[in-house]
Each structure stands twice: as C-alpha cells, then as structure tokens.
Amino acid sequence: MEEALELARAKDTKERMAAVERLYHLLEGSRKSLTSSEVTSLVDCCMDLLNDNNFRVSQGALQALASAAVLSGDHLKLHFNALVPAVVERLGDAKQPVRDAARRLLLTLMEVSSPTIIVERAGSYGWTHRSWRVREEFARTVTSAINLFASPELPLQRAILPPILQMLHDSNPGVREAAILCIEEMYMQAGTQFRDELHRHQLPASMVRDINARLEKTEMQVRPSNGMLGGLAAGDRKPVVYNVKKSSPQAKSSSREISLLGGEIDVTEKSIDPIKVYSDKELIREFEKIASTLMPEKDWSIRIAAMQRVEGLVSGGAADYPCFRGLLKQLVGPLSAQLSDRRSSIVKQACHLLCFLSKEFLGEFESCAEMFIPVLFKLVVITVLVIAESADNCIKMMLHNCKVACVLPRIADCAKNDRNAVLRARCCEYALLILEHWPDAPEIQRSADLYEDLIRCCVTDAISGVSMLPINFIL
Missing domain, CATH: 1.25.10.10 (Leucine-rich Repeat Variant)
Incomplete structure (x- = not known):
C-alpha cells in the first residue's frame, strides 16, 4: 500500500x-x-x-x-x-x-x-451549503440513509425533519424535489404518525396540500403485487415491511412508527413482501438479474436488496417452478462472494438468506449447504463479532435443517487439526449438532471411530473451550 x-x-x-x-x-x-x-x-x-x-x-x-x-x-x-x-x-x-x-x-x-454522527456532522455543512448541488445531493444521501438505517440511530424530529422542511423553500427546484423525496421516504418508514409530526411544524396550507398529494401517491406505491416499490428497481428502494401481527388493523403503520420513532429494527429482521412470477422465463430473468447484481463491484445496498428479492421470490411461490432448484444452485457462487465481503450488513443479510432457504427447503437445500459451510468456516474466526456470530448461527441453522452429514469429515478434521482454537471449538459444536439431529445418517454410522478420535483430541486440547466440549458428547 x-x-x-x-x-x-x-x-x-x-x-x-x-x-x-x-x-x-x-x-x-x-x-x-x-x-x-x-x-x-x-x-x-x-x-x-x-x-x-x-x-x-x-x-x-x-x-x-x-x-x-x-x-x-x-x-x-x-x-x-x-x-x-x-x-x-x-x-x-x-x-x-x-x-x-x-x-x-x-x-x-x-x-x-453511526448514522446519527455522520448525518449531524455532514449536515452542519450540507444542509445550508452555498452550492445547490451539494444541498440536493446531501438530501438524497439522507434519503438513502433513512431507507438503509431506519432506526433510532436516525432521530427523525431532531436531526432530519427540520432542515428537510427548510429545503422546501429552497430557490433551486432540484433541491426542493430532493427534499420532498426525503419526506416520502420518512413517511414510508414512519407511517401515519409522520403526518401528525408534519402538522406540528405549522407549514403553509398550500405546502401541506402539495405534501399530502405526494404522500397519497406514495401510499399507493407501497402496495404493489410484484414486491417492487412504485416501479422502482430493488436497488433504489428496499422492498421490505416489518414483522408485526397480521391481525392488528394498525400493523403496517405501527411497525413503521417503531422503526424511526421508538425501537431498533435489524434489516435482517424485516419480513419481505412476496414477489409473484408467472412463468419459467420470468423466473429465469429474475435470477439472471439477481446474479448480475451480486457482484463485488456493485453498491452494497443494491446487493442487500437483491438478496432480499430472492427471499421475496421464494415467499411468492417461485419454488413451485421446476427450474427453481437449478437456478438456486447458480447463486451459490454469487452468495459465497457476499459472505466474503467485509461489510457486516452484507454478511448478515447473506447469512439470513441461507437460514431462510434451509428452513424453507430442509433436505432439498443440503447440496447447497455443503458448499456454503466451508466458506462460513472462514468467518467464524473473524474478530468482528457481528460477522463471526452471524456465520456461526448460520452454520448451526443449516445443520439443524439439513442433514449435511457429508461435511462431517471436514468438520472433524478442523476440530482436531486446525491452528485456530476458535474454529476447533466451533467445529466440535457442529459435530455435536450433527450427532444430535441426524444420528441415523449413514455417514454418522460409519464415523464411530472418527468421533472417538475427535473426543480424544478435544480432551487433550490446551484451550478450555475445546476440552470441555467432550462432556456434551458423553452426556
């Protein structure tokens, strides 16, 4: 360097x-x-x-x-x-x-x-910058931030809404349009309570009418049947809604209020709208577009949206098409590339998708899980706790949902011989999971000697976290 x-x-x-x-x-x-x-x-x-x-x-x-x-x-x-x-x-x-x-x-x-720290520091220069282009681009940046980081990390009233409302009076039309787009994004995230917040600012009646007209159009755009928002590509807005009880009449609005006004919601905890396709050709085009999007050089927010789209397609019934299994295997490479990304949000989303797929398809996902687990081994030892925990939970979820007993020799070898003590301890846990959930698998029956050897090595391991694990095997 x-x-x-x-x-x-x-x-x-x-x-x-x-x-x-x-x-x-x-x-x-x-x-x-x-x-x-x-x-x-x-x-x-x-x-x-x-x-x-x-x-x-x-x-x-x-x-x-x-x-x-x-x-x-x-x-x-x-x-x-x-x-x-x-x-x-x-x-x-x-x-x-x-x-x-x-x-x-x-x-x-x-x-x-922290989104709040950057918005506040950048905002002291960007909101009222002498250049209209800086003001416009900064408003668009904040709009993207609200979409990506909707949580208490972006305090709506204090840090964002007042300067955005001030931009509605800007002399440049591009800045005014960027401001109204930001208001639309706030409304999509915060729901009906956002209208009440607007009223507290005592805006001119003509401006309120214009804003309400735009928000009504926005409200219509968030209910498409194909999982897209207002015809925009997945990379422009993330097609998500939040987990709430469907029986509640205020489910959608209350969940959005939580996102910006009261409670933190992880991107991977958001449920994805089902996306319907109506032919094999349409499904093939969808997967081709997703595979081309899951490239390292693509913007990370666009890649997150592409992985969410896979989940939406599955929820929408795409697995009913005969070509689906083959198309899913074509995503092994692109998804493995996302697991190798250094951004925690990318890795978390990829792990979430693998957990979702293993839960949906169980044994049918086994061949894919076998290819992902070695990639995840590289992540469980990373010092970034979010990435390591996401990878560890993903492996355990796949081992629970899929037999994956074919990877047992690889797991046992890492448990006995790998230089990294963390991976040795993790692999002992994974081997235990396989033994508990799939005791009748032929691979398990053929591996009795392997397990005895594994336990013997664990007992003599100098790392206490590893040497204690054989007690679980015995129990």
Whole structure:
C-alpha cells in the first residue's frame, strides 16, 4: 500500500489514476485491519486527491476511502473532523461519478460508525451549503440513509425533519424535489404518525396540500403485487415491511412508527413482501438479474436488496417452478462472494438468506449447504463479532435443517487439526449438532471411530473451550 500511496502523489495524471486504482483493488482484496499509521497516511493522501483536476482520480480516492473504512476500525474516527466536510464538498462535483462515490462513502461511514454522527456532522455543512448541488445531493444521501438505517440511530424530529422542511423553500427546484423525496421516504418508514409530526411544524396550507398529494401517491406505491416499490428497481428502494401481527388493523403503520420513532429494527429482521412470477422465463430473468447484481463491484445496498428479492421470490411461490432448484444452485457462487465481503450488513443479510432457504427447503437445500459451510468456516474466526456470530448461527441453522452429514469429515478434521482454537471449538459444536439431529445418517454410522478420535483430541486440547466440549458428547 505504501508504494501505491507514493505513486498517487506523482505529477503525471496517468500515474495518479493507476495508483488510486491499484490502491482501491489492494484495499478491496484485503481482509487485514489497517493500523493507525496506515489510516493516517491513507487519509492524508486521499484528502489531497479529492480536489484533483482529473475527476477519475478524485473518484478513485473516494472509492479507496470507502474500502478502507471497513478495515480501519476506530482509527478512521479520529479523522472525521477533516474527512467528512471534504467528502460533503465532493457532493457538489461537476461529474456525477464523483458525486455518486461521495454519497456512497458517506453511507459507508454511517455503516461503520453511526448514522446519527455522520448525518449531524455532514449536515452542519450540507444542509445550508452555498452550492445547490451539494444541498440536493446531501438530501438524497439522507434519503438513502433513512431507507438503509431506519432506526433510532436516525432521530427523525431532531436531526432530519427540520432542515428537510427548510429545503422546501429552497430557490433551486432540484433541491426542493430532493427534499420532498426525503419526506416520502420518512413517511414510508414512519407511517401515519409522520403526518401528525408534519402538522406540528405549522407549514403553509398550500405546502401541506402539495405534501399530502405526494404522500397519497406514495401510499399507493407501497402496495404493489410484484414486491417492487412504485416501479422502482430493488436497488433504489428496499422492498421490505416489518414483522408485526397480521391481525392488528394498525400493523403496517405501527411497525413503521417503531422503526424511526421508538425501537431498533435489524434489516435482517424485516419480513419481505412476496414477489409473484408467472412463468419459467420470468423466473429465469429474475435470477439472471439477481446474479448480475451480486457482484463485488456493485453498491452494497443494491446487493442487500437483491438478496432480499430472492427471499421475496421464494415467499411468492417461485419454488413451485421446476427450474427453481437449478437456478438456486447458480447463486451459490454469487452468495459465497457476499459472505466474503467485509461489510457486516452484507454478511448478515447473506447469512439470513441461507437460514431462510434451509428452513424453507430442509433436505432439498443440503447440496447447497455443503458448499456454503466451508466458506462460513472462514468467518467464524473473524474478530468482528457481528460477522463471526452471524456465520456461526448460520452454520448451526443449516445443520439443524439439513442433514449435511457429508461435511462431517471436514468438520472433524478442523476440530482436531486446525491452528485456530476458535474454529476447533466451533467445529466440535457442529459435530455435536450433527450427532444430535441426524444420528441415523449413514455417514454418522460409519464415523464411530472418527468421533472417538475427535473426543480424544478435544480432551487433550490446551484451550478450555475445546476440552470441555467432550462432556456434551458423553452426556
């Protein structure tokens, strides 16, 4: 990385372009956390490049910072005072790719730190910036944040609604439209209570009529039969509603009120609207689009929406088509790539989808589960607790729902021989799960010697978490 940073300061534009591209790919391909000194060097270099005369250099610097954010831990927070306003300035760049990269970086900073912190810090520059383009793009960034992070982390009344309402008086029509789109998103998340909140601000009657007209159209758009929101692609809005009791007449509105006004809801805890397809060809097109979306270079929020769409298709009856099983196997590679992503929200969504599929298809999902489990082994040892726990729970859920006894030799080998004590302990637990849930499987019957050997190795393991596990086997 040091070499790429040095080349990024070259006088020749082509050398700088090549350097930021190399830097981006190095960070994207790394799973190693950055040190404090590395983060400082990277931020200092990229801050200089943000104002480069060549827009591709500036775009590359923003992309590199987004990739570095997920590797930096708390080190990057020390640079927020300088970094956040610099990124907000790039929202007003003349080139759309730079504006898009700046918006994605702000959303990534929200993911790795706190949406509230970033919105408030960036808002002190963005809400009333002298450039109308910055004001417009920042409003659109906040709209995306509300869609992605709907929770108490984004305090509706205090941090967002007042400046958004002020933008409705902006002299630029693009800013006013961005503001009304943000209000629509708030309404979709918070429900009918949001109208009451609007009334407290004593807006002019003409403005209230205009807002109500837009909100009525929005209300009609959130009830499509195909699982899309108002004809927008899955990457533009996430097609989700929240888990509530269906018997409640206020189910939809009350759940949305909780999301922004009172209780935290995890993205993977949201139930997905069923998506209906009406032919094999239509289903094939759906899966082709999903597979093309689940590429590492695609925006992470779009990939989350694509995985949610798989769940929606299954809920809508797609499994009834003969081609479905073959199409599902084609997603093994793309979904494995999501599991290898460093963003916790991507990994959590992928694990949630695998748990959902294993629960839906049970033994029919066995062949897929066998391919995913070795990939998940790499995650249970990661120091990022959210990722490690998601992977561990996913493996256990698949072992519970699918026999997957064919992976027993691999699990036993890791339990006995892997260098990582955490993985050894986890694999002992997985072996126990297989023994408990599938005692009659032929693979289990043929593996008695393997289990005796496994228990013997566990007893002699120096790690207490591993050596205690054989008691469970015996009991």
